[in-house]
């Protein structure tokens with residue numbers, strides 16, 4: 001999670017975005033079917049197809065109102081990775097998604113180890129976890145979460161607090177490979193739950209050891225696997241672990257901001273076009289900012305511009321997210337990154353049937369303009 005201290009902007013600006021043209025028209029605009037060359041288009045008002053945001057943080061309080069923000073920006077579905085102001089993304093939250101918003105949101109269970117600190121995310125204070133919690137409570141909570149959420153419950157989130165500030169009862173930092181995680185991972189495997197890992201800065205090797213032990217679990221490595229500056233290592237990992245996908249949310253920057261040339265990053269997308277998920281990693285900081293149209297539109301447009309154009313070193317002033325360089329993906333690859341990969345990986349056919357763009361059903365994807 002980042003951008004938590006973004007500057008506040010004037011709210012309530014109506015953007016009046018033009019209605020989307022059809023997918024075929026947009027595909028022509030962004031390079032045409034089958035082209036893998038860098039696009040030169042500077043038009044990024046809309047995504048070429050509706051989008052699944054595979055990594056964001058939507059609170060229960062935002063579920064209803066935020067749908068219209070998603071609609072205005074052609075974000076059809078958002079996947080929340082929990083952690084909202086120090087409150088577990090718990091059974092009650094996922095139950096509400098299942099009963100009221102199953103076609104717009106799904107969620108991971110993100111344990112906070114019993115902490116009730118409302119500033120948990122920003123705190124560096126150690127948190128202590130008991131063996132009882134790890135061995136019994138955690139697997140039970142995951143089971144309850146998955147059962148309550150049905151298809152809206154995707155799995156378990158392991159955050160970068162592990163290996164950094166989560167301690168056991170003896171004061172030792174708990175690592176991802178600690179055998180006391182085995183019960184919850186075995187539960188995840190038995191339930192078909194996905195495990196999403198945002199590893200701490202020094203935890204990548206342990207994370208990979210963990211993944212090697214559980215070939216039956218599907219894993220998401222968040223934020224380019226915390227290795228946006230190490231594409232060669234990521235290539236090896238993706239080739240070694242067929243059960244891993246990367247979420248490309250830029251928590252610590254894009255590969256282009258880590259020294260890679262635009263063409264190298266573009267080629268990485270082409271090579272792993274079936275293993276990459278678009279994620280924004282964005283979260284609202286205050287309830288009142290939920291529907292700041294200007295800011296949210298700028299946020300999403302930054303992502304469309306990054307993926308759809310080859311513009312160099314750009315920055316959209318209305319959201320001030322830093323300077324990005326586009327990777328100019330073809331329409332075929334955009335369709336996978338924006339939609340099909342996440343739709344397939346998270347089995348979203350269970351909540352949005354018959355919307356698999358990869359099978360040619362893009363004409364059936366609903367173009368939303370208002371909250372239903």
Ligand SMILES: [Zn+2]
Nearest residue numbers: 001056081281
């Ligand atoms: Zn996040």
